[in-house]
Amino acid sequence: MRDTMGIIINNPLHALGALVKNRNPITMPFFARYRLVDFALSNLVNSGIFKIAIVTSDKYRSLLDHVGIGQEWGLSRKSQSLVFMQGSSQFGHSDVQHINMVDFIKNDVVFERNKHKNIIISTSNIVSNISYEKYIDFHNESQADITFLTIPGSEHNTLEKEVMFITDSNNGIKEVKIGCKDVCDRVYSGIMIINHSLLDKFIEVSENTREYEMFRIISDSIDYLNLKYMDITEYYRKIDSIKNYFDANMELIDIEKSNEVFKENNVILTKVKDNHPTLYKEGCDISNACIASGGVIYGKISNSVVFRHAHISENASVSNSILMEDIKIGKNAVLDFVIADRNVTIGDHVILKGTKESPVILDKETVI
């Protein structure tokens, strides 16, 4: 995979609402110890791609803190590298929905320096464990200009702004539709393999025409391009709403499902921290939960995802909830359908009940 470089882009995900008020979705905490970027980054590294660029946004502190020099992903070696690219939002161009050409125009030096044949552009808001080898092989064999990784059908089209394709029987793409409500054959997964030389051309076109949405450029020049698609066969979930963020967390508590993502060989890597094992006290009652290390649990937890350093007091009851790092829950408190951001403190006897459709969302450092 030496002829392939990876780029992880950074979409604004306003649909995540309060959860991304103070953070970039790329470092959205997920499943007790991960951040969303871990999946895109691990997929590239596990596929043998060691030249990786990550697009930053205006809120980049937590990204740099989490990824660092990429040592957890083996990217801090002399022969391999990780670069950060200044993102479009830092230049006041954050209004593009899908792939923002400003990200590439402003970092053209990165592409001039690298002579990789293919570039994988991956969004950061996916939960998946994908090996890119077979997709790259397909891309090379079919001599495609771009190969889009896709999901069959249009049922994934929860948001009307999604990119969809009308396809032919030969893995070809006849039409690219951006944000339409028509029935289509396939939905864009957020991952594509593009020829480096074509990306260079797109950068030129975009600079000249000031069209910054890559999919419009693609759509405009579709007659001259060999566009292919390949359906993703691995576990894949797109995170672009509070609902599918919640559902994806809950779904993975099932061991068979989580085995599809957290494999023994293609490990999803993340920043490790020093925490003690979780201490489950006498009288606790845990069922169907994913719990990170560093916790002390006295109370009851069911159908929930609990991040590091949780303190759940006696007779507290947590169900159908996602509780991020450093949560403290007082005695006899009851939480049902709650998503609590980091460092939230819930006092004794507090009762918080949301619903599946609209969970209670608690901002960072909330004290109740």
Add this chain to the structure above:
Amino acid sequence: MNKTKTIAMILAGGQGSRLSGLTHKIAKPAVAFGGKYRLIDFTLSNCRYSNIDVVGVLTQYKPLLLNAYIGTGSSWALDSINGGVSILPPYMGMDGGNWYNGTADAVYQNIEFIDQYDPDNILILSGDHIYKMDYSKMIDFHEENNADATIAVIKVPMEEASRFGIMLCDEQDRITDFDEKPKNPVSDLASMGVYVFNWKKLKKELILDHKDSQSRNDFGKNIVPNMLLKQNKLFAYRFTGYWRDVGTVESYYQANMELLMQNPPIDLHEKEFPVFSNNHNAIPQIIGSKAKISNSLICDGCKILGTIRNSIISNGVFVEEDAVIENSIILHNAHIEKGVKIFNAIIAEGTVVKNNVVVGKPADAGIEPEIELIYDSVYEGRK
């Protein structure tokens, strides 16, 4: 090379044969403790806390896991520019080479390594004790006394004193007599196996000791008594915290189980002085819908579908449905299949306990249960 005031040498080559199956495949300092830790984490974390940047780890018996685990020492923030952690197995020279023949010989064979740093003091440590200690205070004490050697001591119950090296001191804590494992101990001050030596003095002693064919090349049996004999200034540094030498399966089991007490005697979670370890990129714990857990420590990467009571479950353990684990220690990556019952036992790393097997017996009231240790790679019950 920059001058370094104090460097540490960790003795990590021992087999720990009394730990039986726990050290069949790995050196004693690599034995898992308290779920995610390994014994050497404590000594390395102490070095980090004490700002000791140069650490030599003397390895000999089954070092593969230990070497891989220590790596560059980055997990303990010991990967400094001028020094860091060096793993030091025995090596060949012009005149051949020898295995490390005793603790003093291991350091003797690495005089060259130590001289590179030209240290004032040298700290000799064991890689298999459980304690949190700020060595810098002991080094200050050593320098204030202008001592040739300082030995850390801890009070032990008189009836256990004959298991240790026992010190007799004057009012200034200057050591007047030292007895290695005495039959009739005269004091309850036991050596913790933590020594600070003036390096020039120790180097001389090591060379003399090497020439003495009668010597057993041991710090406790030879070096310390010889220095006392020569009227060198040896001091005892009194340590009052928690310290355990888990030499046997029973003491290993006890020290682990102490972590489950209402107020454990050692705080592994303390923010000021954390115990670091080489952490895996494992997935968080997944607890199934029929699982029952009470008073237990569980680590990352575990999948728990059965019942766990009063037990310590290390990284990556899979406990299937209807399995029951009570008063036991399950080490890394063990797989406990359906319907297995485990009481008062230690299951070694990577062991698969097959369906419905029963290990150990439930504790009878008042009677100390015997600890069963299972270290087969696949265990299908006693034949």
